[in-house]
Amino acid sequence: MDLDEGSSSTVNIVQTIPRRSTRHSAYYQFTQQNLPACKPVLTPATIVATFLMIGFIFIPVGFVTLRASNSVVEIVDRYDNDCIPEEFRSNKVAFIKDDSQSKNCSRLLKVDKPMKAPIYIYYQLDNYYQNHRRYVKSRSDKQLLHGLGYNDTSSCKPLESSDDLPVVPCGLIAWSMFNDTYKFSRGPSELKVNKKNIAWKSDRNHKFGKHVYPFNFQNGTLTGGAKLDPTIPLSDQEDLIVWMRTAALPSFRKLYGRIEVDLDADDVIVVQLMNNYNTYSFGGNKKLVLSTSSWLGGKNNFLGLANLFVGTFCILISIIFLLLHVKNPRPYGDTTYLSWNKKSIASL
Numbered sequence: 001m002d003l004d005e006g007s008s009s010t011v012n013i014v015q016t017i018p019r020r021s022t023r024h025s026a027y028y029q030f031t032q033q034n035l036p037a038c039k040p041v042l043t044p045a046t047i048v049a050t051f052l053m054i055g056f057i058f059i060p061v062g063f064v065t066l067r068a069s070n071s072v073v074e075i076v077d078r079y080d081n082d083c084i085p086e087e088f089r090s091n092k093v094a095f096i097k098d099d100s101q102s103k104n105c106s107r108l109l110k111v112d113k114p115m116k117a118p119i120y121i122y123y124q125l126d127n128y129y130q131n132h133r134r135y136v137k138s139r140s141d142k143q144l145l146h147g148l149g150y151n152d153t154s155s156c157k158p159l160e161s162s163d164d165l166p167v168v169p170c171g172l173i174a175w176s177m178f179n180d181t182y183k184f185s186r187g188p189s190e191l192k193v194n195k196k197n198i199a200w201k202s203d204r205n206h207k208f209g210k211h212v213y214p215f216n217f218q219n220g221t222l223t224g225g226a227k228l229d230p231t232i233p234l235s236d237q238e239d240l241i242v243w244m245r246t247a248a249l250p251s252f253r254k255l256y257g258r259i260e261v262d263l264d265a266d267d268v269i270v271v272q273l274m275n276n277y278n279t280y281s282f283g284g285n286k287k288l289v290l291s292t293s294s295w296l297g298g299k300n301n302f303l304g305l306a307n308l309f310v311g312t313f314c315i316l317i318s319i320i321f322l323l324l325h326v327k328n329p330r331p332y333g334d335t336t337y338l339s340w341n342k343k344s345i346a347s348l
Helices: 002-016 022-031 044-070 092-097 133-137 141-149 201-206 238-244 302-327 342-347
Strands: 074-078 104-110 119-126 181-186 189-191 252-259 268-274 285-291
Touching: 044 302, 074 104, 104 285, 201 238, 238 252, 268 285
Parallel strands: none
Antiparallel strands: 074 285, 104 268, 119 252, 119 285, 181 189, 181 268
């Protein structure tokens, strides 16, 4: 009788305990890692097939991207040494700093293959560390957007002001802007350079003010690179916008403009340039680059070679794994190679 009463009271107590809510139960499964999961069984056949599939995908992609890169036509001309007169070859820095010396230079570029428009014009600088910490920090993004309405330009040191007046745009990056210029001609006709939309649209619309104009820029005793037109807002001075997007590597190219006519094979392009920018004091190099583009962009073989390497490596691994499995097969589910025998366990 007592047992019956006890059993009935136990049932009543169990029935009175509230059940876990659905939400709490799911949370408990998540914290205890009891959720449903995919647990694939990696058999030798699966591994070999996976590596082969990766290889057969990556190798064709590598050939396609490599072909697209090789279809780009480039003309690269280094002019910094040849545009120095003979008497200044031993002291190039003195020549570039002497304002009385003419910096005009003429170059001839021969087109080996047909170049379809648009033809992009780049200037390339080597051994130029735009990623230096002090150089990168020497700018004021809020001043570029708001102009003289923003007074805190302490981040622009040491070029935040000149003659006790603020400088817009301030900082080392704007001060050292590239100032070599190029003019192109083919025979008697000049090739016009389109400099519109060479900067990122997001930079033009959101980082440089439409009502911000250069002020007191390059007016001090120590002048740097290019000067800016004080009547044009910063959002329309795209050479400045391109330069202000600093490069991560010491060798980089920046877009100068576009030639929007086709160039035929064996054409000779005459370039009239102004060799103004001082790369000689730090051992830098200057190059002029004319380049077409493909659906992948400019000329770059790295992506294609990387795909070929990954695809070849995967196929090689699959072949090695297949040969090892054929030589020393292990039946599925046999764990004798993975566990110790009883004697080994007893010796512990």
